[in-house]
Amino acid sequence: MADSSSPPPPLCDRISHKSYLLRAVDLTILGLLFSLLLYRILHVNQSDTVWVVAFLCESCFSFVWLLITCIKWSPADYKTYPDRLDERVHDLPSVDMFVTTADPVREPPIIVVNTVLSLLAVNYPANKLACYVSDDGCSPLTYFSLKEASKFAKIWVPFCKKYNVNVRAPFMYFLNPPAATEGSEFGKDWEMMKREYEKLSQKLEEATGSSHWLDAEDDFEEFSNTKPNDHSTIVKVVWENKEGVGDEKEVPHVVYISREKRPNYLHQYKAGAMNFLVRVSGLMTNAPYMLNVDCDMYANEADVVRQAMCIFLQQSMNSNHCAFVQYPQYFYDSNVGELTVLQLYLGRGIAGIQGPLYGGSGCFHTRRVMYGLSLDDLEDDGSLSSIATRKYLAEESLAREFGKSKEMVKSVVDALQRKSYLHNTLKDSLEAAQEVGHCHYEYQTSWGNTIGWLYDSTTEDVNTSIGIHSRGWTSSYILPDPPAFLGCMPQGGPGTMVQQRRWATGLLEVLFNKQSPLIGMFRRKIRFRQRLAYLYVFSWGLRSIPELFYCLLPAYCVLHNSALFPKGVYLGIIVTLVGMHCLYTLWEFMSLGFSVQSWYVSQSFGRIKTTCSWLFSIFDIILKLLGISKTVFIVTKKTMPETKSGSGSEKSQGEVDCPNKDSGKFEFDGSLYFLPGTFIVLVNLAALAGCSVGLQRLSPRHGGGGSGLAEACGCVLVVILFLPFLKGMFEKGKYGIPLSTLSKAAFLAVLFVVFYVGN
Numbered sequence: 219m220a221d222s223s224s225p226p227p228p229l230c231d232r233i234s235h236k237s238y239l240l241r242a243v244d245l246t247i248l249g250l251l252f253s254l255l256l257y258r259i260l261h262v263n264q265s266d267t268v269w270v271v272a273f274l275c276e277s278c279f280s281f282v283w284l285l286i287t288c289i290k291w292s293p294a295d296y297k298t299y300p301d302r303l304d305e306r307v308h309d310l311p312s313v314d315m316f317v318t319t320a321d322p323v324r325e326p327p328i329i330v331v332n333t334v335l336s337l338l339a340v341n342y343p344a345n346k347l348a349c350y351v352s353d354d355g356c357s358p359l360t361y362f363s364l365k366e367a368s369k370f371a372k373i374w375v376p377f378c379k380k381y382n383v384n385v386r387a388p389f390m391y392f393l394n395p396p397a398a399t400e401g402s403e404f405g406k407d408w409e410m411m412k413r414e415y416e417k418l419s420q421k422l423e424e425a426t427g428s429s430h431w432l433d434a435e436d437d438f439e440e441f442s443n444t445k446p447n448d449h450s451t452i453v454k455v456v457w458e459n460k461e462g463v464g465d466e467k468e469v470p471h472v473v474y475i476s477r478e479k480r481p482n483y484l485h486q487y488k489a490g491a492m493n494f495l496v497r498v499s500g501l502m503t504n505a506p507y508m509l510n511v512d513c514d515m516y517a518n519e520a521d522v523v524r525q526a527m528c529i530f531l532q533q534s535m536n537s538n539h540c541a542f543v544q545y546p547q548y549f550y551d552s553n554v555g556e557l558t559v560l561q562l563y564l565g566r567g568i569a570g571i572q573g574p575l576y577g578g579s580g581c582f583h584t585r586r587v588m589y590g591l592s593l594d595d596l597e598d599d600g601s602l603s604s605i606a607t608r609k610y611l612a613e614e615s616l617a618r619e620f621g622k623s624k625e626m627v628k629s630v631v632d633a634l635q636r637k638s639y640l641h642n643t644l645k646d647s648l649e650a651a652q653e654v655g656h657c658h659y660e661y662q663t664s665w666g667n668t669i670g671w672l673y674d675s676t677t678e679d680v681n682t683s684i685g686i687h688s689r690g691w692t693s694s695y696i697l698p699d700p701p702a703f704l705g706c707m708p709q710g711g712p713g714t715m716v717q718q719r720r721w722a723t724g725l726l727e728v729l730f731n732k733q734s735p736l737i738g739m740f741r742r743k744i745r746f747r748q749r750l751a752y753l754y755v756f757s758w759g760l761r762s763i764p765e766l767f768y769c770l771l772p773a774y775c776v777l778h779n780s781a782l783f784p785k786g787v788y789l790g791i792i793v794t795l796v797g798m799h800c801l802y803t804l805w806e807f808m809s810l811g812f813s814v815q816s817w818y819v820s821q822s823f824g825r826i827k828t829t830c831s832w833l834f835s836i837f838d839i840i841l842k843l844l845g846i847s848k849t850v851f852i853v854t855k856k857t858m859p860e861t862k863s864g865s866g867s868e869k870s871q872g873e874v875d876c877p878n879k880d881s882g883k884f885e886f887d888g889s890l891y892f893l894p895g896t897f898i899v900l901v902n903l904a905a906l907a908g909c910s911v912g913l914q915r916l917s918p919r920h921g922g923g924g925s926g927l928a929e930a931c932g933c934v935l936v937v938i939l940f941l942p943f944l945k946g947m948f949e950k951g952k953y954g955i956p957l958s959t960l961s962k963a964a965f966l967a968v969l970f971v972v973f974y975v976g977n
């Protein structure tokens with residue numbers, strides 16, 4: 219029997235994943251890289267440019283590996299015990315849930331609706347939840363869909379709770395009929411729900427094609443004569459859970475919001491939408507915690523909110539320093555093993571330092587931290603220190619920072635002082651909500667600067683994340699199995715290239731803005747290794763330059779008859795390095811249930827995205843720094859789950875996104891993204907062809923003893939890594955490289971070859 223004087227069991231445990239073996243492997247690879255650099259220094263021949271370029275590239279790779287080793291040194295995450303929550307906590311805190319959408323075509327409302335339904339049905343008292351949907355597309359269709367979805371939610375939520383359904387996004391749930399339930403009560407309910415969901419989908423599909431419903435109801439008046447970038451603020455209470463007591467049949471509040479937009483007015487993309495969500499929810503429900511998900515990231519696990527609360531509530535009993543709880547982002551229907559591996563190994567590594575980076579979706583935030591509090595502003599019991607009280611609660615300074623709305627200032631004071639929200643009806647706040655959605659509301663306030671989601675980067679997530687860690691807060695990482703949230707990712711092709719470029723550009727923007735981990739070394743309270751983690755992420759775009767050079771160096775050396783790699787026994791350094799790196803990364807993949815094929819796809823895609831997409835982020839950032847152009851946020855196209863059935867609940871984490879039948883099959887279009895890759899393949903093929911006809915003999919020998927088998931193997935390796943491009947040269951349609959790209963790349967390749975042979 220448990221001793222009544224012993225402390226109650228914790229709500230969560232921090233699990234360390236430290237491994238001496240993995241540290242040894244990381245260090246060995248680092249040692250090999252440094253030996254290679256040393257060899258180059260000792261054997262340098264100043265007239266040999268190849269040697270110098272290779273040295274510079276390898277220095278970059280070594281630096282990146284040094285960062286990786288530091289990041290992965292002490293991995294950790296959290297295990298939570300949601301079953302203990304009810305025993306320990308009698309009054310669960312409220313949570314405001316935010317969903318952002320921006321374009322009803324690229325983000326079909328049926329996807330948004332599924333995400334919303336999955337959130338409305340989570341295992342948490344409905345009177346403690348409110349779901350706010352921000353629509354940057356100002357689309358009556360999205361509003362219509364939400365209205366229909368909230369009607370469906372009245373049968374869906376009780377159904378999920380009654381039968382303890384695991385996956386509460388209907389489009390996923392109904393992919394798998396339950397086994398042998400015919401005739402049972404559950405079987406009948408299941409059939410009925412499925413029919414109702416089909417009706418809902420049908421209605422939304424019909425509404426997408428026509429707009430007759432728009433005139434039929436007064437409710438859509440505010441949408442008339444609006445354009446996505448030119449309209450007034452719209453705030454609509456879709457469903458209000460009046461006098462909710464947390465009954466299983468209740469549906470949480472649903473609110474639709476679309477902030478004012480005017481042409482030529484910088485609306486700050488997603489970050490601007492998030493800040494409007496924070497303000498409106500502050501006026502309406504003012505929950506101390508806020509969950510944010512992208513419109514395609516549905517809750518795949520009914521206990522997501524309870525799990526996050528285990529961390530926050532345990533921390534508030536102890537030290538109270540966790541600003542946010544981040545779940546990793548997993549994806550349905552897409553081959554993104556690379557992201558899964560990255561989030562597990564590197565993600566846990568960062569989580570073991572000061573905590574995971576905020577990834578933009580699947581994250582629970584504390585409202586007070588978003589209002590700019592630093593860790594130092596709090597006493598041990600979580601109340602504001604006397605200095606912070608003076609600093610934050612003077613009404614004048616609050617109005618300066620948070621904007622002129624009196625209701626907003628009051629709600630901020632309540633949130634900072636942790637006062638529980640006094641129930642008004644949501645509609646009482648509509649007028650104030652309109653005011654805080656005005657284009658000019660943020661003018662000369664601290665929104666986006668020190669408060670809320672931070673501006674000045676299209677990757678608002680990591681920009682905001684470093685702002686929070688710089689104020690001394692920590693964050694926590696939970697990796698439940700099945701995954702807590704699942705979203706969609708574009709398959710390899712133009713969509714991916716645009717997305718990767720936006721990420722790399724946004725990250726570089728932070729590297730060069732005031733949040734940069736390179737500045738404020740002693741002033742900011744961010745830990746040293748956490749800074750390195752940010753540096754690793756923010757410098758993605760810069761890695762494109764050494765990678766591009768390194769993909770061309772073997773071909774150059776073969777054509778130029780010069781040595782790239784060490785000779786004799788020293789060649790062993792390179793061979794061991796490549797071999798170890800391959801085996802190590804392969805092990806990382808296989809340990810998560812991915813196949814060898816998936817590992818190859820990720821290695822190949824890694825090189826393609828760096829040289830073809832990240833490369834453009836450098837141009838973007840130069841143009842931005844020169845003030846010639848601004849960066850833009852192109853919304854990623856979302857697709858319904860099609861090829862795979864299954865709820866994700868019976869699968870292990872690794873299986874969530876194993877490659878589909880088309881893995882490695884790349885889609886092309888005529889955009890410039892595909893020019894560098896095609897050029898790389900052509901040049902390496904030309905070098906191999908030259909090698910086989912003995913071209914080197916025509917070239918004079920250059921430093922290091924001329925090229926040999928190692929350089930030719932280098933060319934083969936590059937071609938293998940860019941195989942989707944080689945295949946694309948022989949395919950037709952969307953899988954084929956367009957003739958225009960091929961001819962441009964061929965022209966450049968001919969220039970490259972002609973210029974270097976015998977030069």
Ligand SMILES: O=c1ccn([C@@H]2O[C@H](COP(=O)(O)OP(=O)(O)O[C@H]3O[C@H](CO)[C@@H](O)[C@H](O)[C@H]3O)[C@@H](O)[C@H]2O)c(=O)[nH]1
Binds near residue numbers: 354491677678854
């Ligand atoms: O002007 C905008 C642009 C985007 N969004 C929303 O922002 C979210 C993310 O946009 P998406 O096009 O899906 O970007 P992804 O590249 O797929 O998203 C990743 O990268 C983004 C940063 O670039 C992060 O914000 C996301 O959380 C992260 O999942 C979506 O819900 C959009 O509807 C807006 O609300 N307003």
